[in-house]
Amino acid sequence: MWLVPVAVLALHGCGVPTDRDPRPIEPSVTIGSYEGPMAPASPGAVTERLFMVRDNQLVAVDRRVSAVPSPQRVLEDLVTGPTAQERGSGLDSALAGTSYITGVQLHSGTAIVGLAVDNPIRNDETLAYGQIVCTLAARADIVGVQFAQAGRTMEVPRGDGALTSELLTAADYGSLIAQ
Numbered sequence: 179m180w181l182v183p184v185a186v187l188a189l190h191g192c193g194v195p196t197d198r199d200p201r202p203i204e205p206s207v208t209i210g211s212y213e214g215p216m217a218p219a220s221p222g223a224v225t226e227r228l229f230m231v232r233d234n235q236l237v238a239v240d241r242r243v244s245a246v247p248s249p250q251r252v253l254e255d256l257v258t259g260p261t262a263q264e265r266g267s268g269l270d271s272a273l274a275g276t277s278y279i280t281g282v283q284l285h286s287g288t289a290i291v292g293l294a295v296d297n298p299i300r301n302d303e304t305l306a307y308g309q310i311v312c313t314l315a316a317r318a319d320i321v322g323v324q325f326a327q328a329g330r331t332m333e334v335p336r337g338d339g340a341l342t343s344e345l346l347t348a349a350d351y352g353s354l355i356a357q
Contacts, residue, residue: 227316228256229309230269235356236308238316239264249282249289249314256313272306282314287321288345289314295328304335308351315348322347 222242229236239260247255257279259271273279280292291310311323322345325332333341337351348355 226252226255227313228252229312229316229355230260230264230271231305231309232268232270232356234305234354236305236312236351236354237269237356238312239269249284249317249320252313252317253279253282253291253310256309271309272303273309279310284319287319289320289323291323291325293325293327293332304337304339304351305354307334307346308337308354311346312348312351312355315346321345 222244224243224246226241226243226247228239228241230239231237241255241261256271257273257276259273260269278294278296280294282292283290291314307325314320314323324343324345325334331343333343334346336342336346337353342350
């Protein structure tokens with residue numbers, strides 16, 4: 179019997195105030211939707227610049243990707259060609275679907291693009307080489323591009339059609355880049 183009065187005294191003395199009506203409690207953390215300014219949604223964190231073709235000119239295309247792609251990945255994306263949306267805006271590729279690029283190696287800022295021996299990209303396909311050079315040269319870690327076949331440096335056309343085995347940059351295709 180004496181247990182009930184002791185329990186009432188214990189509850190009364192625990193420090194919890196007793197109010198007749200409920201009172202609001204201010205939470206230390208706000209739960210719900212954020213109403214402040216938000217960054218715009220982006221499908222990727224980094225920009226990948228590829229060069230596609232429209233009306234026999236090279237056109238820079240910026241795509242958003244989740245991480246900085248390797249030079250190999252950039253070439254794979256280039257060979258895949260334009261997206262459906264890019265095709266809808268008239269873009270095409272001189273490289274779409276080709277499997278004759280065997281890879282790319284980076285040596286002290288020079289990208290060396292390997293081409294298969296049975297490479298169907300002819301020396302007169304200036305736009306195809308321009309796409310590769312301009313795309314790779316758009317990267318901060320690449321100062322120039324060379325092409326190799328079976329371990330030997332190849333001559334390829336510059337934008338003016340002259341063949342060279344020298345280091346190529348986007349400037350070598352400047353006359354083909356759309357303004």
